[in-house]
Amino acid sequence: GQQVMQIPQYQHVQEGEDFTTYCNSSTTLSNIQWYKQRPGGHPVFLIQLVKSGEVKKQKRLTFQFGEAKKNSSLHITATQTTDVGTYFCAGGVGGFKTIFGAGTRLFVKA
Amino acid sequence: SQTIHQWPATLVQPVGSPLSLECTVEGTSNPNLYWYRQAAGRGLQLLFYSVGIGQISSEVPQNLSASRPQDRQFILSSKKLLLSDSGFYLCAWRTSGGAADTQYFGPGTRLTVL
Numbered sequence: 574g575q576q577v578m579q580i581p582q583y584q585h586v587q588e589g590e591d592f593t594t595y596c597n598s599s600t601t602l603s604n605i606q607w608y609k610q611r612p613g614g615h616p617v618f619l620i621q622l623v624k625s626g627e628v629k630k631q632k633r634l635t636f637q638f639g640e641a642k643k644n645s646s647l648h649i650t651a652t653q654t655t656d657v658g659t660y661f662c663a664g665g666v667g668g669f670k671t672i673f674g675a676g677t678r679l680f681v682k683a
Numbered sequence: 684s685q686t687i688h689q690w691p692a693t694l695v696q697p698v699g700s701p702l703s704l705e706c707t708v709e710g711t712s713n714p715n716l717y718w719y720r721q722a723a724g725r726g727l728q729l730l731f732y733s734v735g736i737g738q739i740s741s742e743v744p745q746n747l748s749a750s751r752p753q754d755r756q757f758i759l760s761s762k763k764l765l766l767s768d769s770g771f772y773l774c775a776w777r778t779s780g781g782a783a784d785t786q787y788f789g790p791g792t793r794l795t796v797l
Binding site: 603604606608614615616617618621661663665669670671673674675676678 | 715724725726727729732734740773777784785786787788789790791
């Protein structure tokens with residue numbers, strides 16, 4: 574079946590270091606979404622990318638959607654302790670379902 | 684604005700007991716509704732989704748069931764809980780139609796089966 578692989582599973586960084594998480598799909602996606610889940614909380618929508626090669630920025634966060642619409646990345650510049658949490662990508666595959674990646678858990682050491 | 688409610692927030696149940704978790708959405712009509720389960724430190728497992736009243740699609744065969752008795756109400760049930768049913772249960776909604784697949788999650792229910 575359709576899968577969205579996300580790496581790494583965990584990432585420990587020192588505050589101020591950069592962080593990147595990657596998603597790869599086995600099939601072409603109609604769009605990709607990114608969510609953040611704080612420890613003990615629920616996933617919160619961050620952004621959706623739709624166009625091939627699209628790049629969007631939210632302050633220190635940069636989101637990219639690959640040209641083939643099969644991969645995506647989230648890059649955080651100069652991490653802060655408030656960035657701690659799990660970041661999920663989710664691929665739109667048409668219809669009613671969204672395929673979630675397993676998430677990357679980010680730990681930031683002050 | 685739209686809001687999504689889930690209750691209870693936490694639940695501790697013995698093995699073999701029944702379960703009923705409720706999710707309601709406000710501020711939107713005819714949403715697509717979803718139930719996910721998240722094991723501790725893991726990803727999201729889609730359990731059920733619904734595109735309308737009485738319409739339920741099951742993704743994972745197990746001892747859980749779902750119902751949608753009203754447009755903005757989604758219920759997750761079990762007749763007899765198993766230890767493996769422990770987890771964080773999340774309800775989510777999405778607008779029906781359109782290009783946006785964005786899902787909005789409720790606060791979740793933490794279920795511990797002992």
